[in-house]
Amino acid sequence: MLASMGVSEQTPYVIISYVVTLGGIAVFAWRMLARARKIAPQVSEEDRPWT
Amino acid sequence: MPDLSPVSIARPTGTRVSRVLGIASLVGIVWLVVFGLFLSPNDATQKAGVRILYIHVPSAWLAYLAFIVTGISSAAYLFKRTRSLTWDRIAGASAEVGVLFMGVTLVSGSLWGRISWGIYWTWDSRLTTTAFLFVTYIGYLAVRGLGGTHQQRARRSAIIALLATLEVPLVHFSVKWWRPLHQQESVAEGKLNGLMLFTLFVGIIAFTLLYVWLVLHRQRVLAMEDALDDQGLDTALAERRAEGAQI
Numbered sequence: 001m002l003a004s005m006g007v008s009e010q011t012p013y014v015i016i017s018y019v020v021t022l023g024g025i026a027v028f029a030w031r032m033l034a035r036a037r038k039i040a041p042q043v044s045e046e047d048r049p050w051t
Numbered sequence: 052m053p054d055l056s057p058v059s060i061a062r063p064t065g066t067r068v069s070r071v072l073g074i075a076s077l078v079g080i081v082w083l084v085v086f087g088l089f090l091s092p093n094d095a096t097q098k099a100g101v102r103i104l105y106i107h108v109p110s111a112w113l114a115y116l117a118f119i120v121t122g123i124s125s126a127a128y129l130f131k132r133t134r135s136l137t138w139d140r141i142a143g144a145s146a147e148v149g150v151l152f153m154g155v156t157l158v159s160g161s162l163w164g165r166i167s168w169g170i171y172w173t174w175d176s177r178l179t180t181t182a183f184l185f186v187t188y189i190g191y192l193a194v195r196g197l198g199g200t201h202q203q204r205a206r207r208s209a210i211i212a213l214l215a216t217l218e219v220p221l222v223h224f225s226v227k228w229w230r231p232l233h234q235q236e237s238v239a240e241g242k243l244n245g246l247m248l249f250t251l252f253v254g255i256i257a258f259t260l261l262y263v264w265l266v267l268h269r270q271r272v273l274a275m276e277d278a279l280d281d282q283g284l285d286t287a288l289a290e291r292r293a294e295g296a297q298i
Binding site: 033036 | 154165269
């Protein structure tokens with residue numbers, strides 16, 4: 001039945017690899033932006049020349 | 052005087068360029084998932100397992116690119132004419148992102164290995180050199196976290212980064228030099244065509260945009276952390292001077 005739905009025994013490995021890869025990148029990005037928001041109020045505008 | 056405007060605090064490392072890059076990366080990732088998981092066909096021999104290729108190869112290439120950028124930025128810091136802490140921060144940011152991509156490459160590769168070889172890990176030349184590269188850059192990041200001035204940090208980590216960059220070609224050519232269990236380069240050998248090649252291309256473009264976006268933001272966070280360190284040092288010096296004046 002699962003095979004008729006296009007699900008093979010390899011599918012879980014494929015799904016996990018996508019979840020780990022994209023999830024890992026998302027967690028890194030989220031933590032990075034959270035850190036930026038946390039310290040930004042303590043930093044003067046001159047130290048943020050890109051703004 | 053800190054800028055406390057709501058926009059500045061909500062997106063402290065964002066600019067118009069970085070927002071465009073972020074949106075483009077997100078669109079690319081959605082494309083990659085749609086093509087990688089649903090639209091591209093199964094491989095004749097690897098069947099659905101081939102879908103791991105579309106994230107495994109781009110993440111490995113991006114890890115290489117990140118470590119090469121770390122090496123180039125470190126060299127730029129060591130040259131007197133181009134010496135700037137911005138190069139050091141780009142090197143550090145790129146190494147962090149490289150470690151992230153290398154880590155997920157090892158995980159996706161090990162899952163692909165389980166499908167292809169029946170085992171998660173084997174000590175063949177490609178896997179061993181990749182693991183060694185991963186550990187080397189974790190060490191590089193640990194060295195960056197040691198004490199000292201920003202210049203001391205930049206100098207010692209730049210030297211380590213230049214040495215570590217030499218490992219990148221070792222990992223890349225390990226499949227040619229030692230004939231391991233790991234497969235040869237599928238793209239170079241023309242094993243991929245049509246939609247499969249296009250999907251891989253989408254993955255490489257999406258991950259490259261994502262890499263630029265991550266490094267851009269991360270090096271700005273590092274710049275703010277350095278500024279905070281300097282403020283802390285200035286405050287400590289002022290307090291010490293005040294104590295000295297009282298005595």
